[in-house]
Amino acid sequence: MKRYDATYLTEAVEQVLVCCGMKQRHAMLLTSHLIQADAYGVHSHGLAVLPGHVQRVLRGGYVLDGEIQVVRQTAAFAVIDANNLCGMVSAHDAMALALKNVEQSGMYAVFSRGGNTFGAAFSYVLKAAAAGKIGIVFCNTPAAMAPWGGKGKQLGTNPIACGIPGRQRGPILLDMATSVVAKSKINEIAKTNGTLPHGWALDENGVDTTDPHRAICGTVLPMAAHKGYGLATVIDCLSGVLSGAAYLDMVGKFYTDVPGSCMNVGQSFFVMDPVQILSEDFYLLIDDYIDRLHAAGEEVRFPGERELNCARESKQLGIPLAPETVKKLSKLFDTYGVENHL
Secondary structure, X not given: OEEEOHHHHHHHHHHHHHHHOOOHHHHHHHHHHHHHHHHOOOHHHOHHHHHHHHHHHHOOOOXXXXXXXXXXXXXXXXXXXXXXXXXXXXXXXXXXXXXXXXXXHOEEEEEEXXXXXXXXXXXXXXXXXXXXXXXXXXXXXXXXXXXXXXXXXXXXXXXXXXXXXXXXXXXXXXXXXXXXXXXXXXXHHHHOOOOOOOOOEEOOOOOEEOOHXXXXXXXXXXXXXXXXXXXXXXXXXXXXXXXXXXXXXXXXXXXXXXXOOOOOEEEEEEXXXXXXXXXXXXXXXXXXXXXXXXXXXXXXXXXXHHHHXXXXXXXXXXXXXXXXXXXXXXXXXXXXXXXXXX
16 A cells, blocks of 8 residues: 555545535544544545545535534433534544543443444544543444344444553554454455455345355344344444434434435443542553563564554554545545645
8 A cells, every 4th residue: 555644635635525515623523533544554444435424415414513412411421412413523522521521430421322423433442542541432333234043134233442541551452343344344345356254244145155245235244153243232222222322223324315314323432530440550550461461472462453553654654545545535636626646
C-alpha cells in the first residue's frame, strides 16, 4: 500500500463532507475516525467506506444539525437518543459523556438508541484508555447471522471492544465481532472473486459455502459455534433491548434508499476508573501483565499490539491506503473540487 500525508487527507476529506452538507464538527469527527481506522490497519472501517457516508448524507440519511439528547440520567448511567446523527458523532459524544461522569462515580455507563453504525469500535475504548480509564463498548448491527442451529438472518455480528491502559505499556486493546469473521471481510473477498475458508458462512439454504457471493445472500457463522451465538445474543440485549433501540433483525441497514431512515442501532459505553477502584498501582500492574505475556515467547503479542504498531508506523510514514480506496477518494475529490494530490 502507498502511504499518504495524514494532514492532507484530513483537510481534503473534511472539505468533501462539508460540501455535502455536514457541519464542520461532524465532518471532523467522521474524518478523524476513518483515518484512524486506516492508521491502525483496520482498512475495512477506514476511508474505503467514505463514499457510503457521502451517499447517506446526500439522501438525507443523517440529521446534520442536531445533537445527542440525554433522555434519562443518574449518578451511575445515562440513556441518550442519538437522534439519527452520524454514528461516529453520537458515539464520540456518548463516550465523552461517560468520561465526564466517571470522575464522580468511578464507574459510568451510557446507553444509546436512535443511532447509526459507529465504525471501528476500538476507537471509542481508545479514547477511554488515553484518559487513563478502562473502556468497554457493545453494539448491535444489522442482521447477518443465524441463531445457532437456524439459517435465517436474525443476529448482527455484534462487536465488543475493550481498552485497558498501562503506564508505559499498552493499552491492551480488544475489538472483535462475534462472528467467525466480519461481514466486511467477506465483501472484500467477493470483490476479488476469492474463496472463503469452510466454516465462515452458510448459503441461503443453510449449507456451508466457500462462495463469498452466496455467503452474502446467506449468513455468516458465529465464532466458537454456540458460544459466539450466545455472546452475540447478550450484546444485542445489553445494547439494543436495554437502550430502547432496535434488536435482532429489526436493526436497519446502512445502505438504504429510504430518505431519513435511521438504523436505530443500540450501543452501550462503559467506563471504569481503575485509580478509584484499586489505585495508581493498576497501571504498573498492567505493565507487568504485558511484560509477562511477552516473556512467554518472541512471537507473543498482547491484544491490540499489532494495531498499535501500525499506528506508530502511520504516524512516521503516512496513512497506508489500498489502490481501490485511493480511486474512490480521487473521484470524490474531483467531484467536489478538492485539490487532488493522490
